Amino acid sequence: MKLELPQRDVGLADDFSRSEPLRYLNLFRLTLAGLFLVAGPSLHLGSDSPTIFFGVSFAYVAAVLSFGFPDAARLLGHNRLVTVQVLVDVTSLTLIMWASGGYRSGIPILILIALAGAGLVGQGRMVLFYAAYATVAVLLENMFRLLSGRETVDFFTVGITCIGFFAIAQVARLLALRAIANENLARQRGVDLASQLRLNRQIIQDMQDGVLVVGEGGVVRQFNPQAVALLGAELREGATLGEHAPALERELRRRAEHGDSAHSLRADGSGKMLLARFLPAGEANETLVYLEDFDRIHRQIQQVKLAALGRLTASIAHEIRNPLASVYQAAELLREEKRGDMQARLIRIIGNNAQRIDRLVADVLALGRRDEALPEALPLAEFVDEFIEEFDVAESGARGVVVNRVPPGLEMAMDRAHLRQILWNLVGNARRHCSGAPAAVKIDAALRDDGRVALDVSDDGPGIAEALRAQVFEPFFTTHSKGTGLGLYISRELAEANGAVLELCVTPPAEAGTTAALPGAHFRIIGRVKP
CATH class of the missing domain: 1.10.287.130 (Signal transduction histidine kinase, dimerisation/phosphotransfer (DHp) domain)
Incomplete structure (x- = not known):
């Protein structure tokens, strides 16, 4: 999300965002003023003019205490209060520097710290004004020291320090802008996240499936009202599933032992037949349980x-x-x-x-x-031989035209009657459109890399036009004047009933020893090896 900052630094106008840094800055001022009063002479401060030093120190302490109370921000406004405090800081530190030997006293370092704090809590161009005021104050102090005959430093060194005033103030200002922009972005993301959580909670509450979060030991962490309705039990957080839904608790334990992701069960309370799906919840030893009503x-x-x-x-x-x-x-x-x-x-x-x-x-x-499929492991080579004999009786002249090229030893899990019906439709279509030459219709089979078996029926006929390929499995679609248009549709339905897939391949398989694809249609049944 992109956060747009208004032209006049509205981000810094948020008093709440700057109140915490200002509080720490006031604490620093109070500590510094108290240190001047208590340990000033020990730090060799005020050596040139002790009276001015202690007077300015007392005044600095009083100003810090006066402007540090919350009422000051309410009476003056945050921006005015910051300006007054910075001016007091720079003025007091400049006078203490005058009374303590000038530039070599180290006071300019404290002025740099005060300007850095002003950059964090100040607003807009006022930060540059604070740096300019500090520059003028330090230059005037050094000039008066020169005019009064006291020890001074060259103005080039003082000028370098004054350039540092502007640099530190601007850097602090940019850091403050970045910090407040990140704070506003984090706050906005927090609002968006809270809104998303409320929306997700509402969706979970209103969804038709039951949802539970179950911790270690079958302890219920969370649930929605639909889970209570489906289970017919008064669930409560912290209770165990064994107390209110022992059937679900048994399935959960069985899932932990066998690793299954879905189980069917009958709820103890409601008596409903449910489908329970178990998924990791992302937390340690927690499980997300979805409950679906079989009746629905x-x-x-x-x-x-x-x-x-x-x-x-x-x-x-x-x-x-x-x-x-x-x-x-x-x-x-x-x-x-x-x-x-x-x-x-x-x-x-x-x-x-x-x-x-x-x-x-x-x-x-x-x-x-x-829906009456009874899959069994059929030996394909023997089954296809029996089918061709039966097909030859019904369709005279089929033997020799329809050839079995299935290698021995391959099995496919299919209902015997269903596979016979599928082959009858596929081979019948191939026989009708092939050239009629020997081996014009071929039945092949092979074991795939994924462990499934592919049974192919192909012919050397003209094939299926590209414009018609998407319609071949539609009911009542046929190009034969005497056809019903249900053969391929029923074949695909029967294949799916046995957990198999019937598909129309792009090209029929190539002959052994060649790379060129044969013309004609090519259908493939992909099924399991075992029921």
């Missing part, structure tokens, strides 16, 4: 399913309407038609459209069985 999650899933079912039902109604219209029209014509060849044609139309409706219903039923 199921309701949300049900709403999503109902919305998807509504869209699917509308699409199915639209898809069924066309073949049904053809069936009705062919049936009407069949009653009126007397020629045998035309009757056979109409009966064929009715049969084809009835099969199309049957395939559509079968695909929808397969989609409804996606």
Whole structure:
């Protein structure tokens, strides 16, 4: 955050920011004035004029005491008080220097300290005025000492000291500006942080999930109202989970033993089924616990399913309407038609459209069985051989066109019926679009670096146009006149139900011993090795 300082040093106008340095400066003045009175002669001060020395010392003490009370700042104002104090400091120290042997007494060092303090508590150009006043005072003292015949120093040395007055005053001024700017920035950041903390606290209080911070030994540090509602327990800070939520305490202990990050449990008080997620809270031995209501999650899933079912039902109604219209029209014509060849044609139309409706219903039923996945470790090479034999019976001439190149020993965790349905859709599409030559459709498999298995189905057909690649998994999208458009969509849903991924690869794999990619489509199933 960038902090803008106004042109006339509003930062230093903040009396509160300068009251603390001024208090320490007054303490320094009082100590210095008292030292002049008590130990002045011992320090060889006032040797030239003892009367002037003690008189100025008494007056300095009185001035320090008078202007050091809080009422002085209230009556004179902070800026006027600082100006009066600095003028008193410089005047008193100059007179003491006159009475103590001049420049060699060391008093100019004390004037430098007074100007440094003035730079910290002063305002704007007044700091330069204080340095100018001190310069004039020291030069006049040395000049009067010269005129009165007393011992003096050369004016060049005094001039160097006077330049130091301006330098120390300006440096102190800049340091004060920087300190106050940092103080204002820190104060603003503190306000922003407090506001953010209030906002975070409000969000945590109002969020639908329960949140708890649990310390060592299962001690509850913090919690929100939703955690109380979900657990059905009167939680309180400092109590242990075992007193109010023993089921959650057991899951927390199990997490510490096994390192799992999420557990399901039934709350003892409310009887609700909850999903508990455990995360480190950042502090030593503290755990952040998120509680989610399974009923709410199921309701949300049900709403999503109902919305998807509504869209699917509308699409199915639209898809069924066309073949049904053809069936009705062919049936009407069949009653009126007397020629045998035309009757056979109409009966064929009715049969084809009835099969199309049957395939559509079968695909929808397969989609409804996606949640019934029973994954098992399937030996891929043997499974693909059995699949090709079955596919060859249904699609004559498939053997030799569809080849199995899966190496022995590989396994994939999939539901047997689901993997058969996926391969049937993928190989059926590949068989339809391939060249029909031997080994035109290939089924490969390999173990990936991440420990998962990739099962590939590729063909040597024209492939999928770039403009259509993003639509191939959409329901009811098809380029085949007799297709339902649900094959790839259902295949992907079945793969996800088994914890696998079905994807369309950019290019099919290259032939062994070559680097050029083959034409055609290339689909890949990536699944686990074990259930």
